Amino acid sequence: xxxxxxxxxxxxxxxxxxxxxxxxxxxxxxxxxxxxxxxxxxxxxxxxxxxxxxxxxxxxxxxxxxxxxxxxxxxxxxxxxxxxxxxxxxxxxxxxxxxxxxxxxxxxxxxxxxxxxxxxxxxxxxxxxxxxxxxxxxxxxxxxxxxxxxxxxxxxxxxxxxxxxxxxxxxxxxxxxxxxxxxxxxxxxxxxxxxxxxxxxxxxxxxxxxxxxxxxxxxxxxxxxxxxxxxxxxxxxxxxxxxxxxxxxxxxxxxxxxxxxxxxxxxxxxxxxxxxxxxxxxxxxxxxxxxxxxxxxxxxxxxxxxxxxxxxxxxxxxxxxxxxxxxxxxxxxxxxxxxxxxxxxxxxxxxxxxxxxxxxxxxxxxxxxxxxxxxxxxxxxxxxxxxxxxxxxxxxxxxxxxxxxxxxxxxxxxxxxxxxxxxxxxxxxxxxxxxxxxxxxxxxxxxxxxxxxxxxxxxxxxxxxxxxxxxxxxxxxxxxxxxxxxxxxxxxxxxxxxxxxxxxxxxxxxxxxxxxxxxxxxxxxxxxxxxxxxxxxxxxxxxxxxxxxxxxxxxxxxxxxxxxxxxxxx
Numbered sequence: 287x288x289x290x291x292x293x294x295x296x297x298x299x300x301x302x303x304x305x306x307x308x309x310x311x312x313x314x315x316x317x318x319x320x321x322x323x324x325x326x327x328x329x330x331x332x333x334x335x336x337x338x339x340x341x342x343x344x345x346x347x348x349x350x351x352x353x354x355x356x357x358x359x360x361x362x363x364x365x366x367x368x369x370x371x372x373x374x375x376x377x378x379x380x381x382x383x384x385x386x387x388x389x390x391x392x393x394x395x396x397x398x399x400x401x402x403x404x405x406x407x408x409x410x411x412x413x414x415x416x417x418x419x420x421x422x423x424x425x426x427x428x429x430x431x432x433x434x435x436x437x438x439x440x441x442x443x444x445x446x447x448x449x450x451x452x453x454x455x456x457x458x459x460x461x462x463x464x465x466x467x468x469x470x471x472x473x474x475x476x477x478x479x480x481x482x483x484x485x486x487x488x489x490x491x492x493x494x495x496x497x498x499x500x501x502x503x504x505x506x507x508x509x510x511x512x513x514x515x516x517x518x519x520x521x522x523x524x525x526x527x528x529x530x531x532x533x534x535x536x537x538x539x540x541x542x543x544x545x546x547x548x549x550x551x552x553x554x555x556x557x558x559x560x561x562x563x564x565x566x567x568x569x570x571x572x573x574x575x576x577x578x579x580x581x582x583x584x585x586x587x588x589x590x591x592x593x594x595x596x597x598x599x600x601x602x603x604x605x606x607x608x609x610x611x612x613x614x615x616x617x618x619x620x621x622x623x624x625x626x627x628x629x630x631x632x633x634x635x636x637x638x639x640x641x642x643x644x645x646x647x648x649x650x651x652x653x654x655x656x657x658x659x660x661x662x663x664x665x666x667x668x669x670x671x672x673x674x675x676x677x678x679x680x681x682x683x684x685x686x687x688x689x690x691x692x693x694x695x696x697x698x699x700x701x702x703x704x705x706x707x708x709x710x711x712x713x714x715x716x717x718x719x720x721x722x723x724x725x726x727x728x729x730x731x732x733x734x735x736x737x738x739x740x741x742x743x744x745x746x747x748x749x750x751x752x753x754x755x756x757x758x759x760x761x762x763x764x765x766x767x768x769x770x771x772x773x774x775x776x777x778x779x780x781x782x783x784x785x786x787x788x789x790x791x792x793x794x795x796x797x798x799x800x801x802x803x804x805x806x807x808x809x810x811x812x813x814x815x816x817x818x819x820x821x822x823x824x825x826x827x828x829x830x831x832x833x834x835x836x837x838x839x840x841x842x843x844x845x846x847x848x849x850x851x852x853x854x855x856x
Contacts, residue, residue, distance in 0.1 A: 437475035497525035550581030654680030752844030
């Protein structure tokens with residue numbers, strides 16, 4: 287399979303910006319310019335990873351559970367899902383860290399980006415890269431106390447090397463790099479430091495290994511100098527590649543390999559380390575399992591605390607673009623109370639019985655939607671009564687009051703939303719939705735305007751058949767604006783396209799479509815959506831929907847009067 291989709295040939299090795307991967311036996315490009323190629327080549331005969339077989343992590347939020355007390359929640363990290371590659375995150379202040387460094391790159395280089403931790407699944411990243419004089423790229427960093435190391439690609443070399451940084455990370459212009467005094471005549475990068483700063487592990491292709499990239503270690507002596515690099519041994523290293531090491535606070539080695547038992551591509555592993563007078567040895571590595579590991583590539587594991595509870599890594603599972611992900615091991619919510627009591631102090635209502643609602647969320651292409659946000663709103667009381675997220679299979683379960691008019695919404699950052707109206711009779715304790723909620727990537731609004739109007743619509747929107755619904759256009763635009771604002775940090779822009787029916791000239795309909803798009807944009811701005819986020823286009827009658835057999839003309843015309851919204855993500 288393809289492991290890393292776009293890389294650069296630099297000399298006799300292939301690197302992603304000089305850091306991510308080294309590939310052997312690749313003929314250098316004879317042309318003077320750098321050529322984009324696939325990586326790696328077919329593995330040598332001795333590189334034959336076995337297929338991992340085991341049980342996936344329990345991410346289920348809907349029974350049956352394998353673990354009645356805990357479950358895993360896996361999410362993309364907001365702010366680290368751009369069109370560039372996000373390879374790694376380093377937390378600078380331990381388990382209470384609010385400061386971090388993200389390794390971000392393209393097909394030609396990597397740089398460090400300062401970041402602020404907003405939440406476990408959200409980073410506020412600066413846009414200005416940190417530059418080091420004399421180096422054209424800077425990759426992952428490792429920090430222990432005042433010691434900070436980084437992998438860099440010097441301007442004058444095609445071999446990555448490890449340097450020690452000095453200066454203030456918050457003032458990048460004060461940073462300076464000094465080559466670490468260890469043997470670096472070969473490709474050496476991906477530094478990982480122990481908590482006390484006395485053990486360093488790197489990835490290198492130096493001679494004496496088992497093939498590909500291996501993990502090597504060195505220990506710092508009492509005089510501050512480093513011992514010679516030593517191979518971590520065959521328990522860890524294979525004829526394939528081992529790279530991206532990380533040392534946890536309790537001495538566990540996390541790393542990536544495509545030579546051990548694999549779900550697919552590069553997988554993440556954990557192995558205990560034993561430090562003795564004769565050196566460092568590793569226990570049997572354990573595959574972290576799906577859905578952390580996938581058929582795509584998983585690289586650069588890290589954690590500010592305990593990887594068994596909180597783990598970060600990079601994966602190209604989304605459109606072959608490396609982004610950061612986070613896995614949290616969470617305690618399941620305790621069983622809900624038998625009733626929901628109104629928070630309105632003036633209310634004399636008795637506690638309301640509850641029921642469990644189960645359902646699934648999918649895309650229009652019938653793919654499950656993990657981590658979709660689910661909310662249930664009491665329509666009369668105008669308040670949210672339940673919230674949850676879908677698990678890795680797109681399933682969810684929420685507890686809601688009975689005998690109330692409810693509105694259940696599923697929404698995502700990459701798509702829009704779907705809504706269901708519910709009313710559960712008294713005495714019912716469970717409801718399984720027979721139809722999945724479908725979150726569209728393109729949202730179609732059919733705000734119903736009178737002929738030749740673009741400013742004063744009828745009260746209720748139309749459905750996909752051109753039939754009037756009981757949803758007011760004001761409520762529909764409230765939902766659109768709320769979805770955009772909820773996921774604002776993931777969105778580059780919203781594209782709105784206005785469509786009309788074929789009644790009228792082409793020029794007339796282009797203008798009518800433009801005016802109706804402008805109306806929707808103005809209404810979204812009134813609801814807090816920034817104007818610079820919105821891009822309006824009119825298609826007029828040029829993109830008519832296919833007419834259904836026997837469809838009445840007036841119904842066909844109503845279906846074509848629409849505004850389509852789509853998101854361009856960061």
